[in-house]
Amino acid sequence: MSLENSDAIPHESLIPMHCLGAANKPLGSPFLAKLRTGTPVWVVQRHEDVRQVLTDPRLNRANLFAPDAPALTPYPNLLDSPDILINLDGLEHRRLRRTVSRAFTPRAIARWRPWVSSVVDDLIDQLAEQHRPVDLVAGFVRSLPVAVFSRLMGLDSLDRKRLAYWSDHAFATTAFPSQQVQEAMADFVAFGAALVAQRRADPGEDLVSSLIEAALDDGEVTEEQIISLTVLLVVAGHEVTTTVLGNALLYLLTEGRDTWRELGMDESLAPAATDQLLRGISISDRDVLPGFMRRAVEDVEVGGVLIRAGSLVAADTATANLDPDVYPEDWRAHPFSSPDTPHLAFGAGPHYCLGSWLARMEMELALHRLPKRLPGLRLAVAPHEIDWRRGLLTRSPQTLLASW
Template identity: 60%
Template sequence: MSAENSATGAGTGTAPDPGGAPAGLPPLHCLRLLEPGPPRLAALPTGTPVWLVSRHPDVRQVLTDPRLGRAPLYAPDAPPVTRAPNLLDDPTALLNIDGVEHQRLRRTVQRAFTPRAIARWRPWVASVVEGLLDELIDRGSPADIVAGYTRPLPIAVISRLMGLDLLDSKRLEHWSDHALATTAYSARAIRTAIDEFADFGAGVIAERRAAPGDDLVSSLLAAAADTPGITEKQLVTLVIGLVVAGHETTMTSLGNALVYLLGDGRDAWRQLASDEQSAAAATEQLLRAVPLGDADVMPGLLRRAIEDVEIGGVRIPAGSVVAAHVAAANTDASVFTGDLLTELFSPLAAPSYTFGAGPHHCLGAWLARMELELALHRLARRLPALRLAAPEEAVEWRRGLLTRSPQRLEVAW
């Protein structure tokens, strides 16, 4: 997932595992989004007032203006923005520090995620895609495409990148779901899972220090050794954060894209199979137009003003919490004049903010794009008759997390 996606409320009571999530929710591409307009006051689930910023240029200002930062959200006088533990809420983590300190920590890992670096991985990722498709087809129709494709693909890629080929995918799923939970688990269960995940990350770091390899963790440690001021806790949080971020956004986006493409967008399936350029254009539009989660869980990317700042003609007082409502900005009719049905294969009219913007722009954006392009194109090419095996209304959703995507998605061909 984009490392910017902020928890806005988490339950403290015990709740069912997301695997038992009910069907009947609307697909995310069908959500009625906030109408873009001037900044308006609302409230987070904690009761903290929040300024919702929804117009495309205003959201860009929130994400790039140095007067609006992540670190102030964790200042001693900051109001509460979450109601339970969350992996993204560590004040010392890359996501939550600003300025020179943020750039110093970010430089230790960003070289691995440049477009040129990601392009070198394309043939291998394509081979992973084809291998998963071979297995899916061999098992036969109907099938759960989440279990057979949308979940294992990004886990395999990030595991290879970080040298975690023996990582138990079920254990990773458990840690990730707890670390990004809002209401799915109790606060105690979340803390326990995050602590276990941190122990795992510390163990990986110890192994790489003893025996460095050709992987992201080893290069991260080498860069950190030449960068003063980076703590062991920051390294552990960075490692486990990369593991989660490296698969969550891709899994979520791919699952939600298939709900659209095999339903309302079925007419686009043949062109999606035609060439990778069409798949690349469709990927950008799907990332723009299909939110990663529900607005009541994730109203936007949070910042806090360190001084008075004017946004869209409205004065936001110092100390205010601001939410950049990415989903609204990504569908702002003054910027994006078409919908997915008409614009799926068109170039973006303006930048999408799904991966954020400015200093905290998601490090893994190019990797996620590449995985989605290949996954959609190769799937459409190999299975031109792919269809949903049940109505959209029967989709089982992962709930109680920062993101929402199919828990299961039965398909046939």
């Protein structure tokens, strides 16, 4: 969904190489634009204002799907379901989030680090055995988070092509015909229902079984909510890391070669580098939505602008992460120094990304071990020849052909 007002978002922010570089002038107040559907939307870009939008209860997700809500996308995808976790607010959201949050605490994720490290090494071994050039997306970028989350969900035998198909359609906005998207989602939800039924009958040590157990303890989480949460976790659990890692590797193998070499020599640099890459490289397709969407449930002032109840608001985290009033220096100039102010790549407030710690760990391990093992890794195609995934909520390379 692009903005019909071409002046609303700078053209540079739509460059496929993702929103690289620091903003060079102060950001302004919220401004009105239009989505491709014709729906008006307030676009908020200053770091302080974006954080307010993401944390203020007067601006929520659930109201985006109220009966009188205007259209966001040409047709619905998985994330447009009003019953899914990310579209709930208040007590219902907190209750459902609790059923899964304990699996994604920093302490819980740390226990996975040795195993994830071994997965990274195995995937690099497999790359090294392939005929060159290799496709880094198929052989590493997508394979790593899929392998990790499949183990977490107890889905080691799941057909990965089927999972990729569901994932692409779950985040589609214009990429496929509407009927095809709805059929894919119906198949996906049927898979989720069958999986929940199987784990209820034969529980294990996996996340789905723990969700069912937590729901029983709570007593108010419905079967439909368990199924929707399972489906969301299956696809979102690997989609974010796939997108972030693909974009980061493209940068490191082109403009960021010096950073690539240093990452291979010193693993302690990886956490700060991961933070800076998350801050500096947007994963959203801003030709689809200009930010994290919210809707005002009452009149609210943001950045000196009065936003009326019922209005749509887009929190442009990509631009906020480059706000010169908060981050005066170009992120590329100091890739191994964590920003003083936390970035907003994973959102903020009640809907802060549940899987952020897992995504960080996977990135840290990948961004050290790949350049350590394959320091001469290089793109086998010119950057302008890269095929991009389009018509989805996220933007990343479809393929990354590389050699060494």
